[in-house]
Amino acid sequence: MAVDARQIVEIGYGGSERLTMNMGPQHPSAHGVFRAVLTLEGETVVAVDAVIGYLHRCHEKLGETLTYVQYPSIASKTDYVAAMTSELAYVSAVEKLGTFDVPKRAQYLRVIAAELQRIASHCLWLGTWCMDMGGALGGGATVFLYCIRERELILDRFEELTGARLLYGFHQVGGTRYDVPAGWDAKVRETVGVIEQRIDEYEAMLEGNPFFLARARGVGVISRALAEEVGVSGPLIRGSGVSYDIRRAEPYSSYPDFDFRVPVETAGDCYARYRVRMVEFRESIKIVRQALDGLPAGPISSRPGVKSVGQIRVPKGEAYARIEGARGEVGCYLVSDGGPKPYRMKWRGASFSNLAVLPHIIPGHKVADVVAIMGSVDPVFGEVDR
Amino acid sequence: MRNGGGRPPGFWGELSQLVGAVGRAMGVTLRNFFRAPVTLRYPDVQRAYPDRFRGILALTYDTETGEENCIGCRLCEYICPPQVIKVEMLKSEKRNWAKTFTLELYACEFCELCVQVCPTDAIIMLKTFDLATADRRELLLDKDRLHALGLAHEASWATGNRLRDMQAPPKPARAAEGAKGEAKEPAE
Amino acid sequence: MAFIVLNAILGLVAYVTLLERKFAARMQSRIGPYYVGRPHGWLQPIADALKLMLKEDVVPTAADRGVYNLAPIVFLVPCILIYATIPFAPDLGVADLNIGVLFFLAVSSLEIVGLFMGGWGSNNKYALLSAMRAVNQIISYDLPFIFAALVPVLLAGSLQMSTIVAAQQGLWFVAYPVFGQLAFVAFVVATLAAENRVPFDILEAESELVAGFRVEYSGMKFALIQLGEYAHMLGTSFLGALLFLGGWLGPGPAWLGPLWFLLKAVLVFLLVTWVRWSFVRIRVDQILAISWKVLLPASILLLFATGLWVATRGAGA
Numbered sequence: 013m014a015v016d017a018r019q020i021v022e023i024g025y026g027g028s029e030r031l032t033m034n035m036g037p038q039h040p041s042a043h044g045v046f047r048a049v050l051t052l053e054g055e056t057v058v059a060v061d062a063v064i065g066y067l068h069r070c071h072e073k074l075g076e077t078l079t080y081v082q083y084p085s086i087a088s089k090t091d092y093v094a095a096m097t098s099e100l101a102y103v104s105a106v107e108k109l110g111t112f113d114v115p116k117r118a119q120y121l122r123v124i125a126a127e128l129q130r131i132a133s134h135c136l137w138l139g140t141w142c143m144d145m146g147g148a149l150g151g152g153a154t155v156f157l158y159c160i161r162e163r164e165l166i167l168d169r170f171e172e173l174t175g176a177r178l179l180y181g182f183h184q185v186g187g188t189r190y191d192v193p194a195g196w197d198a199k200v201r202e203t204v205g206v207i208e209q210r211i212d213e214y215e216a217m218l219e220g221n222p223f224f225l226a227r228a229r230g231v232g233v234i235s236r237a238l239a240e241e242v243g244v245s246g247p248l249i250r251g252s253g254v255s256y257d258i259r260r261a262e263p264y265s266s267y268p269d270f271d272f273r274v275p276v277e278t279a280g281d282c283y284a285r286y287r288v289r290m291v292e293f294r295e296s297i298k299i300v301r302q303a304l305d306g307l308p309a310g311p312i313s314s315r316p317g318v319k320s321v322g323q324i325r326v327p328k329g330e331a332y333a334r335i336e337g338a339r340g341e342v343g344c345y346l347v348s349d350g351g352p353k354p355y356r357m358k359w360r361g362a363s364f365s366n367l368a369v370l371p372h373i374i375p376g377h378k379v380a381d382v383v384a385i386m387g388s389v390d391p392v393f394g395e396v397d398r
Numbered sequence: 399m400r401n402g403g404g405r406p407p408g409f410w411g412e413l414s415q416l417v418g419a420v421g422r423a424m425g426v427t428l429r430n431f432f433r434a435p436v437t438l439r440y441p442d443v444q445r446a447y448p449d450r451f452r453g454i455l456a457l458t459y460d461t462e463t464g465e466e467n468c469i470g471c472r473l474c475e476y477i478c479p480p481q482v483i484k485v486e487m488l489k490s491e492k493r494n495w496a497k498t499f500t501l502e503l504y505a506c507e508f509c510e511l512c513v514q515v516c517p518t519d520a521i522i523m524l525k526t527f528d529l530a531t532a533d534r535r536e537l538l539l540d541k542d543r544l545h546a547l548g549l550a551h552e553a554s555w556a557t558g559n560r561l562r563d564m565q566a567p568p569k570p571a572r573a574a575e576g577a578k579g580e581a582k583e584p585a586e
Numbered sequence: 587m588a589f590i591v592l593n594a595i596l597g598l599v600a601y602v603t604l605l606e607r608k609f610a611a612r613m614q615s616r617i618g619p620y621y622v623g624r625p626h627g628w629l630q631p632i633a634d635a636l637k638l639m640l641k642e643d644v645v646p647t648a649a650d651r652g653v654y655n656l657a658p659i660v661f662l663v664p665c666i667l668i669y670a671t672i673p674f675a676p677d678l679g680v681a682d683l684n685i686g687v688l689f690f691l692a693v694s695s696l697e698i699v700g701l702f703m704g705g706w707g708s709n710n711k712y713a714l715l716s717a718m719r720a721v722n723q724i725i726s727y728d729l730p731f732i733f734a735a736l737v738p739v740l741l742a743g744s745l746q747m748s749t750i751v752a753a754q755q756g757l758w759f760v761a762y763p764v765f766g767q768l769a770f771v772a773f774v775v776a777t778l779a780a781e782n783r784v785p786f787d788i789l790e791a792e793s794e795l796v797a798g799f800r801v802e803y804s805g806m807k808f809a810l811i812q813l814g815e816y817a818h819m820l821g822t823s824f825l826g827a828l829l830f831l832g833g834w835l836g837p838g839p840a841w842l843g844p845l846w847f848l849l850k851a852v853l854v855f856l857l858v859t860w861v862r863w864s865f866v867r868i869r870v871d872q873i874l875a876i877s878w879k880v881l882l883p884a885s886i887l888l889l890f891a892t893g894l895w896v897a898t899r900g901a902g903a
Contacts, residue, residue, distance in 0.1 A: 033711065055871075082479040085509035145866045154427060154863045157614040161436055168448075175452035175523070175554065181509045184565075189514075191564050193449065217426045221419040222412070223868050317562030318514050321477045380869045420865075427613045427864040437616045442624075 029053055035382065037066050043140065043386060044393030048370075050382065057382060060374045062367060067397040075346075075357030080106050080324040083357075085181035087344075090359060091395045092179060093136055096122075096129035097337035098395075099183040101359075104264060104333035105344040106185045110326035117310040118187035119266040124303045125173075125182055126265075126335075127296040128166050128200070131207060133338035134289050134296075135163040138214065141286075141387030145227050155217060162210050165203045172196055185324050187313030197304055204297050211293050218286075228283040232373050232385035235280055242372070243365045246340025247292070248389065251285035253278040258336040265335075269306065270299045282388040322352035339363050339390055361395030447525040449555040452508045455501055456524050456548030457541065466545070467520035470496035474512035474521055482506050499541040504534055516558035524551040588670065588680045595669050598848075599817045600631035602855065609856055610863050638812075641805035646709060649802065654707030658807045661700025662814035664693045668821040673748050674844045675834050686747040687739055690825060691732050697818060698724050701799055704811070708802035716798035724780055726877040731776035733885035737769035738829040740892045751833035760830040765892045770830045772885050774857065777826065779873065781819050783862045823854040 031052045037045040045066035051059040071090055075083060087102040088095035100122060107114060114122075139159030167177045174180045174190050182188055218224045234244065239252040249256055257274040259267045275291035277284035315324065328350045334343035340362030347356040366389050374382055438445055447453070458467050470487030471494070482505045488497035512521050524547065531537065539547070604619060604627065611618035619627030645654065671686045671693075673679030683689055698721055705717020739745055741762060742753035759766040777783075782798075800811050827833065827850035834843030868876075 031711070078479055082477060082511065085507060085511065086479055142866055154430075154610075154614050155866075157616065158430070161615055164436075172448040172450065175448070175450035175510065175556065176508065179507075181511070187565070189561070189565060190450070213426050213429075217423045217864070220415060221423055221865070222416050223419075223865050226868055226872055227866060311566070313565045317565035318477070318511065319517075319562065320473060320515065378869060378871070423864045424860060427860065430615055431609075431613045433615055435612065435615050435617045437620075439617075439620065439625075 030058065033379075037063075043391055044396075046386075046391070046393060046396075048382070050374075050379070052379065055378045055380075057374050057377055057379060060371045060382075062370055064364075064367070064393070064396050067393040069398065071359060071398040072357055075354055075359075077353065079321055079352045080185050080326070080354070081318050081321055081352075084183050084185070085179070088179040088181065089394060090361060090398055091337060091339065091342065091363070091392050093392050093394075094129050094133040094338040095179050096125040096182060097335055097342055099180070100126060100265070101333060101335050101337070101342045101344040102357075103183045103185050104335060105331050105346045106324070106326060108331035108333050109329055109346055109348055110185070110324070112186045113314050114187050114265070115311050115314055116266065116308045118312045118314075120303050120307050121188050121192070121312060122183065122265050123267065123270070124200070124300055124307075125170075125180075125188075127299045127303070128169065128204075130296045130338045131204075131293055131300075132163045132166040134293055135159040135166070135207075137289060137338075137387075137390045139163075141384075141390070142218070144383040144387045145224075155214065158210065158214065162207050165206065169196070169200050169203055172199070184313065184315075184318065186315035187311070189313075191312045192307075197307075200300065200304060204300055208294070208297055211290070215290065225283065227381075227384050228286060228388070229279075229281060231282045231377065231381050232388060233280045234369055234373055236278075238369065238372055239280070242369045244340065244369050245365065246337065246362055247285050247288045248340065248366055248369070250275060251277050251288045252280040258334055258341055262334065264333070270302045272296075272299050282384055285388045325350070325352055334360070337362050339392065339395070340366055342395070359395075359398050361398060363389075363391035363393070363395040367391050367396060451523070451525045451554050452510050452556075453524040453527045453551075453554065454503060454529055454547060455506065455512070455539070455544065456522055456551070456553070457499065457520055457544040458522055458548050458553070459545070466495065467518045468496040468499065469494045469518055469520070470499075471517065473515045473517065477511045477515050479509065479511065480505050480507055483512060496541060499544065501539045501544060503529065503537040503539055510556060510561075513556055513558055514561045519557035519559055522548070522557055523554045524548070525554050526551045591669060591680050592666065595666065595817065595820075596813070599813060599820055600635065602820055602852070603634075603812075603816055604628065604631050605852070606855070606859050609859055613860070613863050635809065638809035639806055641808075643805040643807065644802075646802050648709045650707045650709060652707075653703050654802075655807075657700050657704035657707055658803065658810040658814070659700070660703055661697055662810045662817075664696035664700070665814040665818040665821065668694050668818070669824075671747065672821070672824050672828065673751075673833075674847055675840070676748055676843075678844060679748075682746065682748050684744075684746045687735060687745045687750070687825075687829075690747075690821075691728075691735060694818060694821065695724075695728050697814065700814070704803070705799035708799070710802050713799045713801050716801075720782065720799060723782070723873055723877075726874055727776050727779035727881070730772060730877065730881040730885040731780050733882075733889045734769050734772040734776055735825065735829060736889055737765055737892045740889070740896050741765065743896070747828055747833075751828060751835060754832040754835060758830065758832040758835075765888065765895065766830065768888055769892075770826075772881065772888065773826055773830065774854075774861070775881060776885075777822050778858060778861060779877065781815070781822065781858070783819075783858060819858070820851065820855060823858070824851040826854040827851040 033050045033052055034047065035050060036047040039046075047063035047066070049061040049063065050057050051061075069089075071086070074086055078086060084099045084103055087099045089098075091098040106112075136159065139156035142155035142159075143153055170180060170182075171177050172193055173196060174182050182190060234248060234252045236253045239249045239254060244252075245256070253276065255274055255276045258264075260274055272295045273291070275288045275295070277287050326348045328348055330345070330347040332343055332345040334341050336342075341360065342362050343360030345356075345358040345360065346354045349355040370385070370389065374385055377385065459465065460467055468485075470485055472485045472487065475481075475483045475485050482502040484498070484500045486497040486499075488495040508523070510523060513523055521544075529537065607630075608618040608627070619630035621627065622633045623629030645651070668690050670680040671683055671690050673682045673686075701720050701724075702717050705713045705720070708714070738750055738759045741759055742750040744750060744753075760770045761767070800808060803811060824847070827847060831850040831854070833850075834847040836842060836846030838846075
């Protein structure tokens with residue numbers, strides 16, 4: 013299905029019955045700023061030319077100009093929907109380079125934060141996907157508002173922990189910046205209990221619903237071979253039959269202490285990815301409970317609190333740290349020359365690699381399926397464009 | 399209409415599945431109809447902000463002597479990632495002061511790093527965020543404005559020393575006292 | 587009389603939009619309009635109307651002016667005209683024709699012309715795509731709609747609306763065993779589709795086509811189109827209440843009749859709203875498949891069966 017990108021843009025109205033339609037970058041369902049130039053024959057999409065870069069904010073250059081102390085709060089702005097995991101990638105890379113250890117309590121706190129963030133991110137995914145499929149003034153909006161209502165509960169917990177609701181600045185090199193306030197433990201358990209019941213409600217609304225199944229089954233199939241070749245990760249590759257989760261493959265931050273299942277589906281369509289994420293909801297809740305039960309006493313950072321901007325120095329070298337973000341493998345590659353700032357920082361955004369699969373799976377579907385597929389791929393353009 | 403995978407269930411099977419699904423979905427919607435709405439009628443009703451809320455920034459006075467806490471050391475200026483703080487130091491015999499202190503709130507990230515590094519707990523964040531204005535110049539806060547804000551609104555829990563104490567690994571002396579690290583400084 | 591009815595209907599339609607918004611909001615754990623006319627937002631429709639009247643009327647340069655400007659009017663007129671045939675009480679109505687139901691069904695289908703004119707005149711790919719889908723869908727669903735509406739006609743033995751209501755003295759047709767009940771279900775489903783309500787709202791599909799054929803309209807023209815849509819929606823709710831729920835029949839003195847009628851129509855409207863806010867939409871080819879392969883054969887069969895039943899039992903069971 014290789015189509016020359018330039019060829020698509022030139023066809024326009026001429027030649028046979030192909031119509032070039034532009035979706036985005038301003039579009040109610042573009043999930044961010046994303047431009048897809050679709051070539052249509054009737055209602056069927058024949059080719060997709062994806063244009064990105066509308067949200068480029070020079071993160072990798074910022075990584076070179078800001079020190080290891082300053083950058084973690086900026087790192088949250090790459091995948092801004094799942095900020096905790098984004099920051100974790102950066103500080104993990106620095107800790108690998110400088111061989112700093114992270115106290116056990118901090119590791120558990122990081123796990124709690126990451127898994128709560130995964131739940132919140134999947135809430136947003138489900139809400140926006142249903143809204144894309146169901147319309148802003150229809151049943152889709154209902155599921156959207158329910159999911160946002162649940163997400164707000166988690167954001168309230170994060171607000172009590174760090175003071176911020178979306179971009180936290182929770183991690184720092186050597187541990188975390190904040191410890192849990194009094195009573196937070198009980199509140200998180202309550203929140204997680206409420207969400208577990210609400211997930212049952214979402215499944216009741218969607219599971220077995222012929223309208224939903226008609227939109228999601230058999231749509232956007234990513235074959236196992238394609239998934240492995242293009243390099244997708246996260247729920248996309250687990251929905252196509254490959255059991256790959258970095259929390260199991262290259263464990264970090266005490267994940268081996270926790271007992272959880274990695275869901276895998278073989279169908280590779282939107283419904284399979286939906287099932288993977290719905291199971292991940294419940295598994296994340298399990299992990300949060302286990303982490304709260306086992307939270308050890310101790311310091312939350314192995315380095316003294318930040319007092320000056322050049323406080324952290326790492327030796328020369330390079331390191332790549334990867335973590336399992338809500339969308340897939342988020343990685344940070346750092347090259348250090350011994351100073352307080354990295355020499356080079358390269359960010360591996362999960363959504364960037366996931367988007368690469370779109371020109372392969374969209375052709376052959378109708379226009380209405382494009383939004384369903386985009387929603388199940390769940391890109392966040394902060395990660396794509398950095 | 400396409401249905402699930404596997405053996406097609408047949409007309410009556412599909413119909414009962416459809417009726418069941420419709421009933422369940424509409425049941426969920428109806429159940430939510432009777433739940434209380436979660437909307438907060440802002441601005442008639444204000445939300446209770448948590449202790450650590452990272453709101454707008456302010457400068458503080460010493461509670462005992464009434465003097466300005468800021469010694470003009472410029473640590474906050476150096477650490478600020480978007481470089482929104484500009485300070486000029488005024489040297490004096492006993493202690494230093496800040497001659498001018500400007501903070502460009504329209505570019506501030508609210509990351510709390512300036513609060514973290516302040517050695518004298520001079521700069522803090524408040525439990526309010528509402529400074530909306532139609533003129534961006536009003537968001538260029540100078541020293542007087544920052545002090546006025548500090549007096550007008552409730553402060554958040556975080557100050558430099560408290561944050562650093564929370565993050566510091568325990569010294570051997572403190573560990574010997576048997577201090578449990580669970581919640582070192584529980585939020586007030 | 588006509589003047590009073592027209593104004594009353596326009597006011598009612600405006601407030602029905604507020605009712606829908608409040609109802610939908612409660613189902614979504616939020617409150618609907620609140621600020622304009624605290625605490626219940628009862629001034630919201632007035633604010634919306636004022637806003638739309640004061641907006642600039644933007645006409646795309648490449649639009650076909652005549653068609654573009656006429657489309658809202660051609661769309662609105664049939665939607666309001668249907669109210670002329672609805673009697674609100676045994677003697678209260680503009681024109682209680684003896685072919686009332688037929689006239690209603692015929693006129694209400696004319697909105698398609700206005701809709702397509704809007705899509706064509708806008709000279710916009712999205713609008714045209716949506717208008718074509720709309721024509722497809724509304725034509726496909728008008729047939730089951732008409733057949734479902736004809737079942738009460740057969741059961742009552744007359745096309746005149748007041749006679750149909752009178753025939754429901756004993757038992758409302760919605761509770762009439764098998765025929766009435768199935769016809770009501772078919773009527774509601776066909777209404778959803780003919781009104782472009784989710785799950786059949788591929789015409790609007792905000793996340794793909796933004797606003798469908800309405801996308802290029804602003805200001806008063808947009809207000810007319812919105813008014814027409816909701817008037818049509820409420821009009822079919824009135825028809826549903828009349829055909830199936832017994833119109834103005836209800837306990838209490840006769841002058842309460844119109845109020846009962848209004849209540850029943852609002853209930854039908856809320857039922858449609860409830861369905862609308864519970865489901866995701868389905869694709870246009872699936873919508874058409876449902877219509878032609880499922881709903882149309884089912885409604886034809888139902889009509890034949892009702893006819894046989896009435897013929898063997900005598901007219902007006």
